[in-house]
Amino acid sequence: MGSILTKDDALKAAVWLVPIIFTAGGLLWQTSQAQNDLRRLDSEFHEHEKLESHPVGAVQLEDHRAVLQELMTEQRAMRAEQTSQAIDISAICQATGARCQ
Numbered sequence: 001m002g003s004i005l006t007k008d009d010a011l012k013a014a015v016w017l018v019p020i021i022f023t024a025g026g027l028l029w030q031t032s033q034a035q036n037d038l039r040r041l042d043s044e045f046h047e048h049e050k051l052e053s054h055p056v057g058a059v060q061l062e063d064h065r066a067v068l069q070e071l072m073t074e075q076r077a078m079r080a081e082q083t084s085q086a087i088d089i090s091a092i093c094q095a096t097g098a099r100c101q
Contacts, residue, residue, distance in 0.1 A: 093100035
């Protein structure tokens with residue numbers, strides 16, 4: 001009743017242990033790869049988060065600001081012209097005695 005392994009027992013143990021060892025090694029490698037990918041993505045996210053704005057969005061924002069500035073300039077000019085026209089119409093109405101509304 002010794003604990004001596006026969007060749008058959010050793011072969012059976014190897015047949016069972018080799019796939020388990022390779023599977024464990026593969027899982028360990030895959031886990032380390034996933035951790036490396038996660039660290040890389042996390043650092044990229046924090047880098048991106050520190051940006052003032054998204055580069056494409058910043059260009060579009062500047063374009064919108066330019067358009068808005070142009071619209072405001074045109075609106076000021078129209079307001080000045082309308083004021084001048086209102087003064088002229090008021091003067092005409094007073095001079096002719098017309099009832100302008």
